[in-house]
Amino acid sequence: xxxxxxxxxxxxxxxxxxxxxxxxxxxxxxxxxxxxxxxxxxxxxxxxxxxxxxxxxxxxxxxxxxxxxxxxxxxxxxxxxxxxxxxxxxxxxxxxxxxxxxxxxxxxxxxxxx
Ligand code: AMP
Ligand code: ZN
Numbered sequence: 722x723x724x725x726x727x728x729x730x731x732x733x734x735x736x737x738x739x740x741x742x743x744x745x746x747x748x749x750x751x752x753x754x755x756x757x758x759x760x761x762x763x764x765x766x767x768x769x770x771x772x773x774x775x776x777x778x779x780x781x782x783x784x785x786x787x788x789x790x791x792x793x794x795x796x797x798x799x800x801x802x803x804x805x806x807x808x809x810x811x812x813x814x815x816x817x818x819x820x821x822x823x824x825x826x827x828x829x830x831x832x833x834x835x
Contacts, residue, residue, distance in 0.1 A: 723767040723819070725818060726819070727761075727763050727765050727821065728819060731763070731765050737749040739748040740792060741762075741788060741792060743760045745764060746763065746788055747765060750760065751823070756825040757826070757827025758824060758825065759823065760824040761824075762788050762789050762792070762822040762824060763785075764778075764781045764785065767819055768819065769818045769820065770810060770818060770821065783798075786805065791807050796827070798827055803824060804826065805824055806822070806825065807821070807822055
C-alpha cells in the first residue's frame with residue numbers, strides 16, 4: 722500500500738473535495754485551483770506517471786479521459802472548452818508521483834502553456 726499523497730486521499734487519510742468516485746477512479750477539486758474548474762482525475766491504482774504505464778492499463782487511461790469529459794459536461798464547460806493535462810516529470814512540473822489528469826476550464830486558457 723503506497724503512502725503517496727493521492728493514495729492517502731483515496732484511503733480518506735487526507736480530506737479532499739471529491740466530485741466523482743467509482744471502483745477504479747477518484748476525482749477531486751485541486752487544492753490550488755488554476756481555473757474556475759480545476760479537477761484532478763486519478764486511478765485508484767498507484768501508477769507513478771505516464772512513463773510507468775503498462776499496456777494493461779490502457780483502459781484506465783481511457784476511463785480517466787472520458788470521466789474528465791463527463792465532469793466538464795456537468796460543470797457546463799463542455800461547449801465553451803476545457804484543457805486536459807498530464808504533467809510528467811521535472812520539465813512539466815510534476816509534483817505528485819501518482820498519475821493524474823488535470824481538467825481545467827471556466828476561463829480562456831492561453832497557449833502555449835508556460
Ligand atoms: P502536478 O504538478 O501535475 O503533479 O499536480 C499536482 C496537483 O496536485 C497540483 O495542482 C496541486 O495543487 C494538487 N494538490 C496537491 N495536494 C493536494 C491536495 N491535498 N488536495 C488536492 N489537490 C492537491
Ligand atoms: Zn499513489
